[in-house]
Amino acid sequence: MSVEDVFNPCAATARRTLLLGAGAMGIAVLAGCGGDEPAPGAGGQPGGSSAPAAPTSARGNPFDDTGSGGSDEPKVPSNALVAVGEVPVGGGVIVKDAVLVIQPAKGTFKAYDAMCPHEGEIVDPPFDGNPIIQCPRHNSKFKVADGSRVAGPALRGLKGIRVEVRGGYVVRP
Numbered sequence: 001m002s003v004e005d006v007f008n009p010c011a012a013t014a015r016r017t018l019l020l021g022a023g024a025m026g027i028a029v030l031a032g033c034g035g036d037e038p039a040p041g042a043g044g045q046p047g048g049s050s051a052p053a054a055p056t057s058a059r060g061n062p063f064d065d066t067g068s069g070g071s072d073e074p075k076v077p078s079n080a081l082v083a084v085g086e087v088p089v090g091g092g093v094i095v096k097d098a099v100l101v102i103q104p105a106k107g108t109f110k111a112y113d114a115m116c117p118h119e120g121e122i123v124d125p126p127f128d129g130n131p132i133i134q135c136p137r138h139n140s141k142f143k144v145a146d147g148s149r150v151a152g153p154a155l156r157g158l159k160g161i162r163v164e165v166r167g168g169y170v171v172r173p
């Protein structure tokens with residue numbers, strides 16, 4: 001047992017909780033071990049307030065997309081599908097509106113409608129450089145390179161979606 005375990009029971013509890021997994025009980029235990037800030041109290045009680053805290057960040061409200069925050073952080077384009085860094089090289093991810101975004105080579109992105117043309121199942125993203133996209137339902141296979149059908153009951157390939165990279169995001173132009 002380390003010195004930290006003796007003087008910081010919350011740290012020890014958190015460690016045990018992590019070892020047991022991230023179940024709802026573990027989250028509840030962790031929530032009870034806050035930092036050095038006072039616990040929020042009910043309205044009218046000493047040291048507490050029922051009013052939500054005002055943003056303390058020098059950058060303003062992180063959910064404010066009006067451009068009034070004066071932040072120099074890049075804005076997420078409204079047509080963004082996914083951040084470039086979230087698409088593995090040699091693999092892909094399914095993003096909103098059932099779009100499969102693939103990065104077959106570093107910096108090269110492709111996108112397809114992820115709905116299988118056979119019966120509409122969402123296809124599995126490729127991984128580890130596999131050149132094939134597979135449908136988990138009846139095993140239709142499609143080429144990463146162009147979405148064309150390779151095998152299986154699907155009669156056609158995946159529908160291509162035009163994408164480009166802008167500001168660190170894969171976007172629909």
Ligand code: FES
Binds near residue numbers: 135137140153
């Ligand atoms: S739904 Fe994809 S192969 Fe049948």
